[in-house]
Amino acid sequence: MRPLALNLLLSVAILALMAAGLALGEVQLTGTQIAQGFADPASAPHEILFDIRLPRTAAALVVGAALGLAGAVMQGLLRNPLADPSVLGVSGGAGLGAALAITASLAGVPGAIEAAALGAALLVGVLLTWLAARFREPETLILFGVAFSAFLGAMTSLVFNFSPSPVTLAEVFSWLLGSVANRDWDDIVRQLPALVVGTGLCLYAARGLVMLTLGEETASLSGLPMTRLRAAAVAGASLLTGASVAMAGIVGFVGLAAPHLVRAGSGGDPGRVLLPSALAGAVLLAAADIAARIIPTDLELKLGVVTALFGAPLFALIAWRAARSWTG
């Protein structure tokens, strides 16, 4: 499939999911009620459609796009198809920040948990950006990332350990499992600066990702300012990941799977894979959110659970097909 056709197809899928996101939910709306929701701003259906479902769908699309883009950037930077936004420990940092904020009883302060998550992610991001500028080899960055992830995971466990009450513990757990339920426009707007700057940095780094396909040394002799581009890639992916976790908790698999879904259609080019990865991430997460809404369970399924439940088999299928194409 040509890249343009792929992007168009994904855009159509996003529009369809937006429509589905408005139409589907806990409360079943009839066609008449939906029409009323559009016609009458004071009606209950209007509130359901535009104050509950639309921001929720928008949050899912934005978080999915950010994770898809961050995943594609990490895979390109590290030249590793297993890389995803969590591989360098940024998600772990954001999770720890949120856990600390919840146990410090900041849940009542609007935006406090999100700010703590984003702040912690940025701290990890700054450290990683410094390391990325200093060390050229992707293996080094991955090893540091594994160490960060393990350490931050242990710190989060420590927060659980010292949690003042089982209720707080449940709150932290619930937050970490990921969800875009009850997100309003303010939640999205608060993360916009990080998302915009992160996206800009990732797009700036795209040329460097393409050149890195030929290896570090060839890239460093290509004439591109590779140190700056590598730092931009890490900083951009960190911002996007941090903002995503701040908005929706930790949602796995989207950042890993989205680039794989669209790589063949982008000619394998790590620069040209960025846009379709973002679109595919939005599709995956919006679909997962709709699944979470309509699967009949007493407690709504968490987004991170749905993406893992459906994402893991899907990813195995992609890996199976990729392996078959490699072995001919």
Added chain:
Amino acid sequence: MSALFLRDATVRRGGQTVLDSASLAVEPGEVVGVVGPNGAGKTTLLRAALGLARLDAGRAELAGRDVARLTDPERARLAAYLPQARHVGWNMAAGRVASLGAFHLPAAAARAAAAAALARVGMSGLEDRGVLEMSGGERARVLLARLLVTGAPLLIADEPAAGLDPDAQLLALELFREEAARGAAVVLTLHDLGLAARFCDRLAVLSGGRVVAAGPAAEALQPDILGQAFSLDGRLEPTPDGPILIARRRGGWS
């Protein structure tokens, strides 16, 4: 002014001296071969010249400028490099890979330059093939095409003939001669001493990190140097088509 200039270049790694006071100057329009046994320091010499390996002593210059003080874009304007590893991270199309040598050109011009270079390396019409679906030798040709696309005044290639069939080896070396004819300085590492003697204007023989001989092949590959550097009993035999190497391992089968 030399395109590449090394004076007493020394690189130490892990307590070992891998390049030991090596000196070499390469002028525009000539092809210089760097030869030596495995582990002699050939790749380190190339990397030191390009500023990829830090010098512990000595000096490395590209076009008369200290390589350590060049910015990335300045260095790219002065030299292009084909590393020994033929690794490509993703299955990009051959045309796209070759066009990366001219990323600063508009897309259409870069594509045209890539197509022309792929034609030169015998890969015409394969612009859309994924490089990871190719054989190792085909991929090596695509990467050689990328090097040619750069049009840099100094081309440095580490083992450009490795993994190529005999026809492609000769083609690659002929292309480097063409590049020298257009005025480029060319530095190659080669293991095939016969090819090195035939296609290079001068050779630098490395052994244990030191340049033990330098000059035209007939001088640099004297029997005593073949013995000292390569542990070979042998000689260069002139033929109407150029010199060939006749050699056997010291103490080996005759």
